[in-house]
Amino acid sequence: MTRLVTGLLVAALWAPAAHGQAQAQGPSASTAGDADAVPMIVIEGLGEQDDAAPAEPAVPSVLLRNSTVKSRSTAPWLFPLRPLSGKSGANDMARLQGQASEGAFRLVLPPAALSGRLTLAHRSSVNVLPQGSEIEVLLNGRKLGSFRPDSFGTLATVSLPLAGSQARAGENIVTLRASQRHRIFCGPDASFALWTDLDLSQSGVQMEPLAVRPDAAGFVAALAAQAGGGQAVGIRGQKVDPETLRAIAGALGQATGGAPLPLTVASPWAVAERPAQARISLLPSNRSAVSVQQGGDGALVLVIEHPPGQAADPALITEALSGVPDPLTLAQPVMLQPGQETAFADLGFTTVVSSEYYFRRDLGFRLPEDWLLLASQKATVELDYGFAENLPEGGLVLVKVNGTTVRMLPLDRNGGKIQPRLPVSFSARLLRPGLNALSFESIIPGDPADEPCPTRDTDMLTILDSSSLLVPPSPKMQQPDMARTLSGLGGGDVQGLGQVGDGVLPFVAALTPVETQGAGALTVVGFADASLLPLTQRGIAARDLETVLLPPVAPAALAQPKPEPVEEPVNTGPARLMPANPVEPRSASWTLPGWVDRAWAAVRAPLERGIDRLLHPGDGLLQPWLAEQQGVAVLMSLEPDEPERLWLLLGPDADAADVAADLDAGRRSAGGPHGQISVLRRDGSWASWTAADARPVLLEPLAIGNIRPVLGNLVSWQPRALTAAMLGLAWITALLALYFVVSTRGNRKK
Missing domain, CATH: 2.60.120.260 (Galactose-binding domain-like)
Structure with a gap:
């Protein structure tokens, strides 16, 4: 029995060696079935030498489609x-x-x-x-x-x-x-x-996989599929220079319509954890050429040949992918002309007919980048709407401007017809240069709420596209705002700092200019390099940003152990009668009646906000605001002298491709980043903070016609300046009056 076991072990150990010898002897030593199952890779230059050198270097055969080679990726x-x-x-x-x-x-x-x-x-x-x-x-x-x-x-x-x-x-x-x-x-x-x-x-x-042809359209589709599946797209090459990486990322982003691509740099000999659908290979060559081939694993490979020591030609990459149909362009919000009444239909709004108990519809539009009103000017919506008769009591529609409710309209009275045109005025300072959103949100209770909704023969709410919006004009002024810089950023304006490495590539691929603006720059920084940021000009400490970006601690980790029960001492003295609930001693101070307390509570909150805004213009102090935030990335304009230079700090668990996608989506939305500091929350939304030193700048000569709105903007930007000016004017007036009284009194005595 022992000899039998020993013989089996020797046979098992010898089998791999014998198989290796059979492979070393060449195809003749194996069967026909083995030849079909094992692909043969021919490495050029190691076989018989040909006296005549080839005119152009050939692409290694491992990258080419070969009908005799079976793809290792058999899954669809x-x-x-x-x-x-x-x-x-x-x-x-x-x-x-x-x-x-x-x-x-x-x-x-x-x-x-x-x-x-x-x-x-x-x-x-x-x-x-x-x-x-x-x-x-x-x-x-x-x-x-x-x-x-x-x-x-x-x-x-x-x-x-x-x-x-x-x-x-x-x-x-x-x-x-x-x-x-x-x-x-x-x-x-x-x-x-x-x-x-x-x-x-x-x-x-x-x-x-083999049904996808190795051409430009097939490669772009495979690239988008791999990125959409959350798998990194590898760029393989030896000592790839940064300019080549940026050229590749920019060309791929252009071909995919600015899609966020999780591009990473990998070794030519790296083995992917999952079968790849697309990748990029850089090959040193004596020529510059770009082609799409199919690798031995079935992946579509964008092969970029370039002379050693030189960057790849981005024009060749773009030309190689030019056969792909242009990505579908989405309609951008219409530019509204201030001072001119504009119908909703001209802004791309179509008549709304709703039968829903909760409904929301947004109307996006743009204002010129040099439009700015911070004072008490009014904008007006001329609303044409109607609603059904006998709607449940409590139904209403909210009119919102950039998320702020400006009017609540009841829907439970005088229904069954189109209402007379209703002017809805709101403060123009709720609007911003660039993207804005006018929203309509209806809330209609169920009647009854504990039964299925009845089938209705008529719709409950309609908002007509004949409604209009009038925004007052403003002098040409601008306030430092990262939203304006973001809208003009392209992939060429992005750079990395510190150890971020290839984490900058998704931003190069995703960012294409939305509007032609002035020069801007975005620097992407990893979490470990937060100390490299110029934080002192904003008075920020690196630990403040680390607190914002560190992942939240699980509730179980915060749970405190229950204290051991303490046995109460037994009172052995004489029994005393104690009340069940101790009576609080009455305060000796006089208390106001209840209605006065309620009135004061209603006035106190807006009064405190007004005083805080007077003492701290903008969005208040930065440190308390940061202490309330939690996110995966922070976008900052740190240098007041260079507001067009932006810094993006990634959190320790941030995915660069996801952040790039949210950044690109945010700059196309009215709720995107603006001001000087903006935090990307974990749900993809943005929270923004505006600094008190964001001073409005006049871009046209000061004249009689614009002096009033210009002064209104400056005073609204710095309420303390208004207070100081009014107090100073009062003191000057009082001194002049006192001087006049004293001087005239002396003359009268004479």
Whole structure:
């Protein structure tokens, strides 16, 4: 028995060696089946030497498509849906919430996928009534199909054919419109309980890897698919210079429409944890050329040849990817002309007809970058709207400007018709140069709230596109604001500092100028290099930023151990009668009546805010504001003398591609970063702070016609200056009056 075991061990140890000898002997030593299963890689220069040198260096055969080589990546490729804006990752879930909601997604396809099928993995709340709900799917504005949200536990899939649709090679826009009905309750709270989640990591178009041709369209689609799946895209090469990396990132960002690409620099011999769909390889050569090849693992490879010691030519990269259709351009908010009444229709707003118990619609528009009003001027919305008759009591519609409610309109009286045109005035200082948002939000209670919503024959609310907006003109003035710099930033304006390394590449790829502005610069800094930032000019300590960016501690870690129970001493003295609840001693001071207390409480808050604004213009002191923030990145304008120079500090757990996506989405939104300091919260929103030293600057000559709004802006910027000027004027007037009285009194005595 012992000899048998020993023999088996010897045979097991000898087998790999024998297999290696068989491989060393060449193909003749193996069977035909082994030759098909094991790819043979020919390394040029190690075989028989040819006297005639080739005119041009050949691309290594390992990068070329070979029909006899079987791809090691046999799993189908998924070309996933990606959010139209903001971060994208492998585990992101997109939610359609409410009675009626809409979500838009990007879908980048190679030509071979146009005859495939679009798969959507979805799951809905148990509150959704499938028989009264539907989700409509549109592709590039045309209906592709629809399905019923009837999966409440595990994910369900629906498959829609692309053949004969509006699908195109390159970028497509997939829109999902959800109409959902609550099975039990009715009202705004019930609307928030209605949702359908879409798993983006399992939604898209699947294809076999070998069906994707190694061309520009196939490479861009594979690149977008890998980035959308949350997998880094490797740039492989030896001693890659920074200029080449920036050229590659900029060209890829242009080809993908500014999509956030998780680009990383990797060794040529690095082995990926997961099979790659796309990568970039840099090869030293005596020529400059760019081509798309298919690697031995099935990945599409952008091969960039360049002479040693020279940067790759970005024009060749752009030319190699020029066969890809241009990405679809999204409509930008319309520029509103101040001083001119503009109809909503001219701003891109279409008439709203709503039957929802909770509804919100935003109207985005832009104001010139040299528009600025900080005083008491008024802007006006001339609102044409109507609502149904006999709506539940308490229904109302809110009119908001950049998130601030400026008017509440009741919907429970005098309904059943289009109302007379209603002027809604609001303070013009709520508006900002650049992007702004005018919002309409309706809240209608259920009647009754504990039963399903009744079927209505008429709509509940309509807002007509004949409504108009009038913004007063202003002198040409500007206030330092990072939003203006961000809108003009491009990939060439981004640089890294310290150990951020290739973390700067997603920003180079994602940032394309939204508007042509003056020169600006963005410096990306890693968390470990926070001390390299010029923080002293803002009076910030590095530990203040570290507190903002450190991940929150789990509640379990903060739990304090329960103290040991302490046994109360037993009173052995004579018994005394004690009240169950100790009586607080009455204060000897006189107390105001209750109604006076309530009145004072109502006045105190705005009074304190006014005094604080008087003493601390802008958004107050920076340190208390920072102490209330928590996020993954901080965007800063640290040098008052150079407001166009921005600094971005990444947190220790920040993903550079996600931050780049949120930064690009934020500068296209009215709620994006502005002022001098802005924190990217963990939910993708921005919190901004404006410094007191952000002084308005006049860009035109001072004249009689503009002196009043100019002074109004300056005084509103620094209320303390107004207070000091008024006190000074009062003292001067008093002194002059006193001098006049004293001097005339002496003359009278004579």
